[in-house]
Amino acid sequence: MTLQFQTDFQPKAQQTIIIPVSQDQGQVADAPLKTISQLVGQQEDTLFRSFKAGSKEVLSIPNGDQLYVLLGLGDHVNFSKTLHAFQHLASKHSHLFTTKTTLYWAATEGNDLFGLLSEAAVNGLWQGSYHLGRYKTSNGYTNIVQQDDFELNIIIPEEQLTAAKEYCQRGLVIAQAQTEVMALVNAPANFKQPQDLAAWAKASAEKYGYKATIWNKDQITKAGMHALLAVNLGSPEPPVFIVLEYQGPNRNGTQPKVGLVGKGVTFDTGGLSIKPSANMHYMKSDMGGAAAVLGTMEAAARLKLPVHLVAAIPSTDNSVDALAVKPSDVISSYSGKSIEVIDTDAEGRLILADGLSYIIREHAPQVVIDLATLTGSSVRTFGYLAAALFSNDDQLAHHLEQAGRQTGERVWRLPIWEEYGDDMKSDVADIKNFSGRPVAGAITAAKFLEFFTDNHPSWAHLDIAGTAFGDTPYGKGKAATGYGIRLLIQFLMSVTQE
Structure with a gap:
C-alpha cells in the first residue's frame, strides 16, 4: 500500500471512492445525505431507503466509470468503530477496490477527523486485508490492499495535511506490525x-x-x-x-x-x-x-x-x-x-x-x-x-x-x-x-x-x-x-x- 494525499477532491476514471458515513440517531443526517446525493447522482429519498449508515454497512453505487462505496460508521463515531468498519470493508468487500482507491471524508462528523479517524481507516484497511490460508497448497492469494501497486489517495484539507500524513503513516506501520505477529500467533x-x-x-x-x-x-x-x-x-x-x-x-x-x-x-x-x-x-x-x-x-x-x-x-x-x-x-x-x-x-x-x-x-x-x-x-x-x-x-x-x-x-x-x-x-x-x-x-x-x-x-x-x-x-x-x-x-x- 502506498499512501497519497490531496487537498481537493478530483474524481478520476475507473476509480473506487470510499465515503465513510456516520449516523445521527440511527439514520443518515440530512447534510451528509445531500452531499452523497450530489456525489453519486442519486435522489436523496432513494439513498435514504437503501442506506442507513449502520456500523459496517456497505453500499456500492456506480456513477459513470467511477464506483462510490458508502461505508457506514454508525452513531458516535470513534477510532475503534472506524477501524472495525474499514477492517470489515477490506476483508469482505475488497473486490470493490481498484488499484487506485480514494478515501473521501465527505459525509462524516468527528473529532480530529483527518487525524485519528484517518489513522484508523488505514490501520483497518491493512489489517482487514490479512489472509489466514498461508499453509494451503493453493495459496497464491494476496488481497488488493497488500499488493505493491495499491494506492490509497486520502483527501485532506490543506491546513491538516501535515498532521494527517503522520497519523496515517503511523496507522500503516502499526497495522503492518500487527499482521506480521498475527501470522506468528496463527x-x-x-x-x-x-x-x-x-x-x-x-x-x-x-x-x-x-x-x-x-x-x-x-x-x-x-x-x-x-x-x-x-x-x-x-x-x-x-x-x-x-x-x-x-x-x-x-x-x-x-x-x-x-x-x-x-x-x-x-x-x-x-x-x-x-x-x-x-x-x-x-x-x-x-x-x-x-x-x-x-x-x-x-x-x-x-x-x-x-x-x-x-x-x-x-x-x-x-x-x-x-x-x-x-x-x-x-x-x-x-x-x-x-x-x-x-x-x-x-x-x-x-x-x-x-x-x-x-x-x-x-x-x-x-x-x-x-x-x-x-x-x-x-x-x-x-x-x-x-x-x-x-x-x-x-x-x-x-x-x-x-x-x-x-x-x-x-x-x-x-x-x-x-x-x-x-x-x-x-x-x-x-x-x-x-x-x-x-x-x-x-x-x-x-x-x-x-x-x-x-x-x-x-x-x-x-x-x-x-x-x-x-x-x-x-x-x-x-x-x-x-x-x-x-x-x-x-x-x-x-x-x-x-
Whole structure:
C-alpha cells in the first residue's frame, strides 16, 4: 500500500471512492445525505431507503466509470468503530477496490477527523486485508490492499495535511506490525518453535535498527532461569530467552525507560495437568503476549519513538513426557525464590517470573509491563472485549486505561489486594503457582507475578487471554487479533509527551 494525499477532491476514471458515513440517531443526517446525493447522482429519498449508515454497512453505487462505496460508521463515531468498519470493508468487500482507491471524508462528523479517524481507516484497511490460508497448497492469494501497486489517495484539507500524513503513516506501520505477529500467533505448533520466535526477533531487529540478543539453553541454564527450564523439561525443543533493546532519539533531555515482558509459550498442552482436547488446538496462541511485545518493539523502532525500550521474552512449549515437571515438584527461579508447582497448566506465570526478575534486576526500567494469555478466569470475567489490568501504580494504570479508550484495545483494572496473596502461600516453598481454588484466578495469578517484581514501584500486568485470540473477519474459527500493539504504542506516545 502506498499512501497519497490531496487537498481537493478530483474524481478520476475507473476509480473506487470510499465515503465513510456516520449516523445521527440511527439514520443518515440530512447534510451528509445531500452531499452523497450530489456525489453519486442519486435522489436523496432513494439513498435514504437503501442506506442507513449502520456500523459496517456497505453500499456500492456506480456513477459513470467511477464506483462510490458508502461505508457506514454508525452513531458516535470513534477510532475503534472506524477501524472495525474499514477492517470489515477490506476483508469482505475488497473486490470493490481498484488499484487506485480514494478515501473521501465527505459525509462524516468527528473529532480530529483527518487525524485519528484517518489513522484508523488505514490501520483497518491493512489489517482487514490479512489472509489466514498461508499453509494451503493453493495459496497464491494476496488481497488488493497488500499488493505493491495499491494506492490509497486520502483527501485532506490543506491546513491538516501535515498532521494527517503522520497519523496515517503511523496507522500503516502499526497495522503492518500487527499482521506480521498475527501470522506468528496463527502458525501451527509444528511451524512455530521457540527458535522461530527468536529468528523473527533477530530479523526484525536487523531490519529496523534495534538490538536482539538470543540466549540458548546453555546460557539460560548458566543464568539460573530454573522456572523457564522446568516448564521446558517435557519438550524435545530447547527454550530460548529473547532480549530486545531499542533506544530512540532523545527529546527534551529526557527519555523514559520502559521494560516489556511477554509470555512466549508456543504451544500449551497443560503438561501433566493436561488440558481437555476440545479446544487444545487453539493453544498455539499461547504466545500472544510475546507477539504483542515483538510487534511493539518493531513498531516503536519504525516510528522512532523517543523512548528507551527493553524487552524479555522467555519462550518454550509446555509438553508432556517422562521428564516433565510434576505437580508437587519444587523448583527454583532466576530470582532465587522457590516455587511449589501445584498445576503444570499454570506454566505461563512460571516463565514470566524469570522474565520479570531479569528485566527488573538487569535493566532497571522505570516502568515494567508484562503481557500474557494467562488465565481462563480473565476470559470468564470480560469475555473477548477487554484485557484484565493489574497494577501497583495508579498513574500507570490510568495511562493504560486512557490508551485503551483511545485505541479501542480496552483494559479494565482488577484489584491486587494483599489478602489475595494468602491464597498463594505454600507450606513447602516460598510461593505456589496455583491457588487450588476455583475463584479469583486472574487475580491470584497476578499476585504470583507480583512476588517476582522485587517491589518495583511501577509495574502492570495485562492478562490478554480473551483479547489476543478470538473471532475475526478472516476465517470461520478463532484467530489472532493483533491486540496489545496499538495499546502499547499509544501508551508509549503518552509517556513521552509528558
